[in-house]
Amino acid sequence: MADAQALEEVVAFTRDLIRFDTTNLGGGDGNERAAAEFAAERLAEAGLEPAILEKAPNRSNVVARLEGTDPEAPALLVHGHLDVVPAAAADWSVDPFGGEIDADGMLWGRGAIDMKGMDAMMLAAVRSWAREGVRPRRSIVFAFVADEEAEADFGSRYLAEEHAEKFEGCTEGISESGGFTFHSDGMRIYPIAAGERGTAWLELTARGRAGHGSKRNPDNAVSKLAAAVARIGAHEWPLRVTPVVEAAVAELAALHGVEPDYEDLSGLGAAAQLVESTLRNSANPTVLEAGYKVNVIPEHARAEVDGRVVPGGEAEFEATMDGLCGPDVQWRYAHRSRSLAAPVDSPTFAAMRAAILKHDPEGRPVPFCMSGGTDAKEFSRLGITGYGFSPLALPPEFGYGTLAHGVDERVPVEGLRFGLRVLDDFLLNA
Structure with a gap:
C-alpha cells in the first residue's frame, strides 16, 4: 500500500x-x-x-x-x-x-x-x-x-x-x-489496452510532364496525385474485428444493455469512442506538396498519409493502397511499426482488473485496442x-x-x- x-x-x-x-x-x-x-x-x-x-x-x-x-x-x-x-x-x-x-x-x-x-x-x-x-x-x-x-x-x-x-x-x-476513467451513461469505465493498431506512415509520389500552366497537359503530376489522395480519403474500409476488439465490444454492450453491433455503435453511448477507430484499417491524407508558381505545372508532387493497421490486416492494407494509388502514383512506407495483440484472459490482465476494482468497486474495467501506438x-x-x-x-x-x-x-x-x-x-x- x-x-x-x-x-x-x-x-x-x-x-x-x-x-x-x-x-x-x-x-x-x-x-x-x-x-x-x-x-x-x-x-x-x-x-x-x-x-x-x-x-x-x-x-x-x-x-x-x-x-x-x-x-x-x-x-x-x-x-x-x-x-x-x-x-x-x-x-x-x-x-x-x-x-x-x-x-x-x-x-x-x-x-x-x-x-x-x-x-x-x-x-x-x-x-x-x-x-x-x-x-x-x-x-x-x-x-x-x-x-x-x-x-x-x-x-x-x-x-x-x-x-x-x-x-x-x-x-x-x-x-x-489504459486504466483511466472513461465516463459513459453514468458509469465509470476503465479501458485497459490489450492491443494496438500498427503504424503505416506513407509517402506518395507522382511524376508528370512539367510545362506552362496555360497549356493542355494530360500528364499533370498534381492531378494524378490529387485523384489518388481523394480516393484514399473517401475509401470505406471493411470491418476487421480482432479478438481484443470483439471482447471490448461484447463487454461494453453488456454494460449498456444492448446487443453487440459493429456497424452501429450508438448503443454504446460515449463508450463507442473506445472502439470505433479500431474496427478496421484506416488511411488519412495529411500532407500535400507540389509546385512553386501558379503558372508552372510541376514535374512531381508528393503527399503523406497516416495509415493504421489492425492486427492481421497488413496484406489487405497494402493491396488496397496499390489499388487506390493506381499506376500513376507510387507509395512507400516512410515509417512502419507492427500491430500488437495481448490476451485478455491472462493472469496479468485479471490482476489489472482486480487492482482497479479494489480502489473503485463500482468501476467497470474493460479491454480495448488502441487506435495508435x-x-x-x-x-x-x-x-x-x-x-x-x-x-x-x-x-x-x-x-x-x-x-x-x-x-x-x-x-x-x-x-x-x-x-x-x-x-x-x-x-x-x-
Whole structure:
C-alpha cells in the first residue's frame, strides 16, 4: 500500500518532471537528459542501480531492475516515456512547463497526462516499497525512455536493439493509454489496452510532364496525385474485428444493455469512442506538396498519409493502397511499426482488473485496442507482451484523449494519487 509520503511524492515528482522541457520536435531534436538524471537519482535513493543509456548526447533513457521475491516468476517491464510533444505557450492559459497547481487541485503542464504523471507514479511506488521494506513478487524492470513522441530511434528501439540484456526475463510489460476513467451513461469505465493498431506512415509520389500552366497537359503530376489522395480519403474500409476488439465490444454492450453491433455503435453511448477507430484499417491524407508558381505545372508532387493497421490486416492494407494509388502514383512506407495483440484472459490482465476494482468497486474495467501506438511495439521485438495500464481517476468533464497532446493539458492531483494506489496494488500482486 502506497504510504502517505508516496502520495505526496507522486504530485511533487509530476510537477518536477513537467518543469523539465523535454519537447520532442522529431528528426532527432530533443533533450531528455535532465529528466533522466532526476529519475535516476530518485531510483538510486530507493536502493536501485539505474543506468542512463544514450544513443546520442542528451537523448537519455533510464533502466533499473528490482528483483522480486519469487525468482521463478517471469519479470515485468514497466515503462514510461520522458519526452513530450511541443506546446505553444501563447495558446495556453498557463506556462506549459510551469507545473502549476490551481485552487481546484488541477496540476497543469505538458506531459501531465502523457505521461509524466505515470513516470512519477513509478518513482513514488518503488520509493514507498524501499521505506516499507517490501518487494513485489515478480522482478520489475523500470524504463524511462526517450523519443516515444517521434519514431523511438533514440528510445525504445535503441534499447531493444542495443541493450536487450537489460530486459532479460521480461515476458509482459505495461505502459501508457489504459486504466483511466472513461465516463459513459453514468458509469465509470476503465479501458485497459490489450492491443494496438500498427503504424503505416506513407509517402506518395507522382511524376508528370512539367510545362506552362496555360497549356493542355494530360500528364499533370498534381492531378494524378490529387485523384489518388481523394480516393484514399473517401475509401470505406471493411470491418476487421480482432479478438481484443470483439471482447471490448461484447463487454461494453453488456454494460449498456444492448446487443453487440459493429456497424452501429450508438448503443454504446460515449463508450463507442473506445472502439470505433479500431474496427478496421484506416488511411488519412495529411500532407500535400507540389509546385512553386501558379503558372508552372510541376514535374512531381508528393503527399503523406497516416495509415493504421489492425492486427492481421497488413496484406489487405497494402493491396488496397496499390489499388487506390493506381499506376500513376507510387507509395512507400516512410515509417512502419507492427500491430500488437495481448490476451485478455491472462493472469496479468485479471490482476489489472482486480487492482482497479479494489480502489473503485463500482468501476467497470474493460479491454480495448488502441487506435495508435506506444513503445510497446518496440519492446515486443524482445518477446514482451504489452498492455496499456497507467491508471488515473478523471472526472466526467475530462477527456483523456483531448487533453493528451492538447492545449492546457492538466491532471487532477487526486487522480494521480488514485493512480498510484492502483498501480502500487497491481505491481505488488501481479
